[in-house]
Amino acid sequence: MTFDSKQQATVTLAEVAQAAGVGESTVSRVLRNHGSFSRKTRDRVMAAVEQLGYVPNRIAGTLASAGSRLVAFAIPSLSNIVFPDVLRGASGVLEANQHQAVFAVTDYDPGREEALVAAMLAWRPAAVMLAGLEHTEGTRKMLRASGCRIAEVLDLDGTPVDLAVGFSNSAAGRASAEFLLKRGYRRIGYVGHDLERDTRAGKRFSGFTETLQAAGCALVDRQINAGPSSAESGRLGLEHLLARSPDLDAVYFSNDDMAIGGYFHCLARGISIPSQLAIFGYNGLDIGRVTPQPLSTIRTPRVMSGQVAAELIVANAPPQVVDLGFELVEGATV
């Protein structure tokens, strides 16, 4: 069943020009506040705009003037707050600069990412923003051929196409391992989610385990759950891990969502933190600061990554890599 919305007889710039008794280009100049026109003309035009309820057509404007003011986002997920955070940082800057954000969700699937990037490129965006540096060769080729700016955020371990803003995930993994070792933990386990899809979590895991190994203190056990990260997955993951390896003294989680789940498991089972078991997360979510014991974790500049990337885009800055770093939060769970 379809509904025939009465097709509005849309007001065009030509009609405004006629109503104001001026030429089309004059209306265009006034509206974009570009070029010169008299105060009087301006008032006449604005009056006509007001009276007719004219809404400029950016589709036509963009076609006529080449460069668009669209910025396209291909994000892995909307469930993981990390990506809304990036969008939030970016959208503030974009809105302040008269740019418009368009987005699509790849669900961590590189093939889907490729298809969605192709679809978004058809809108001739000024830039496209992607999560991480891992993409199909097809995606990379399209991006390069598109001629628009590319911003890859949240990962620095690899070769960017154009702009890269974020931090090193493998360095974050290493820093986490070093911290646990420094605190004297030796029987360390890991609870994580699907590392194939979330390649940034995979890089952290690698950095973490390699550092342990190098210290002669290899990872004792790991529990990797299928599916996305969640508090529930973290809780179940820790339960399984401890069932197999009850003598662990610390557990590294793939992120804070997972770690919070592990934390709840300990609360429910009366496992005392950190004396019986230490817990370490990743992301520095707000909720981890409010738990009875603040979560030990690594705080990442997610909002700032989106913001800086957007600023570089609107400024049309040269290709570059911006390392925003991360911050280790000692918390009380280690």
Next chain:
Amino acid sequence: MTFDSKQQATVTLAEVAQAAGVGESTVSRVLRNHGSFSRKTRDRVMAAVEQLGYVPNRIAGTLASAGSRLVAFAIPSLSNIVFPDVLRGASGVLEANQHQAVFAVTDYDPGREEALVAAMLAWRPAAVMLAGLEHTEGTRKMLRASGCRIAEVLDLDGTPVDLAVGFSNSAAGRASAEFLLKRGYRRIGYVGHDLERDTRAGKRFSGFTETLQAAGCALVDRQINAGPSSAESGRLGLEHLLARSPDLDAVYFSNDDMAIGGYFHCLARGISIPSQLAIFGYNGLDIGRVTPQPLSTIRTPRVMSGQVAAELIVANAPPQVVDLGFELVEGATV
């Protein structure tokens, strides 16, 4: 400092036509798989497309054909997971139907919403999706004049412009009060965030307090924090509330984020739940199911709201109100 991205000599449909040795309209028909053409022609066109790396220009296509396939979202916030949830529900449907999502963040400000809706309308979207039914008269007027479909989600208490999908917030507030009363609580308090801006939370609050009042058991005390909802705000809010009114037996929170903060406060202070204090939230976030005691709350169909609204949009269904209801989760904190 700006960067001169080498302006790609973008391939146009005309060039494809020339390379394939056919007319432009033929290429257009083949690409949209619309109208008739021979198998042989099709192959020639596709070969040329492939060889030239042609990416259709949807800006031009949309201008030429009227109706766009953009759907615009004006959402209050990206920090509150509620709105990413709606986007998630909608974007799945839109991507499956070759529609493209564009969004902007209003920050719960009706004036800002109006400005952003105006900006998005300039892209001539097929539809615009908004949170709730409360908008400025200017916004409503623009929306009606736009001729595109309007979907208002997450609230049903008021008069929609076109499509409305969600549930009644005041009914949710009433149901929460009835539940607490039924369980025998009589000294009930409230901890909330900025109700002026979050009008849906305001409607729940009204429904809640009116029901208490009607039962001869008026709200004992309330703590309303400035700023957005968060676990931290909830924790501090409960602390303040209990400092003033230590003899409360139940507290209703403006949402689960706030309630989780309150839950943590109780854990930290050794306040036993629910015997000393009952806690009730709103939203049914996943994290509330993983806490040692599952949070008592109302689960709302956020993802589904986005999904159903998007389905009505792509189907161009007649104006209607879809009540998806909500579910009271008994949990263990009441």
Next chain:
DNA sequence: TTGAAAGCGCTAACAC
């Protein structure tokens, strides 16, 4: 089954 041509609504020279 295919091509020619007329726009879609605007911007950007370029004249005046």
Next chain:
DNA sequence: GTGTTAGCGCTTTCAA
């Protein structure tokens, strides 16, 4: 300071 005009890259009649 302002109007005229030629496109921007496509879709869509309308003939052929």
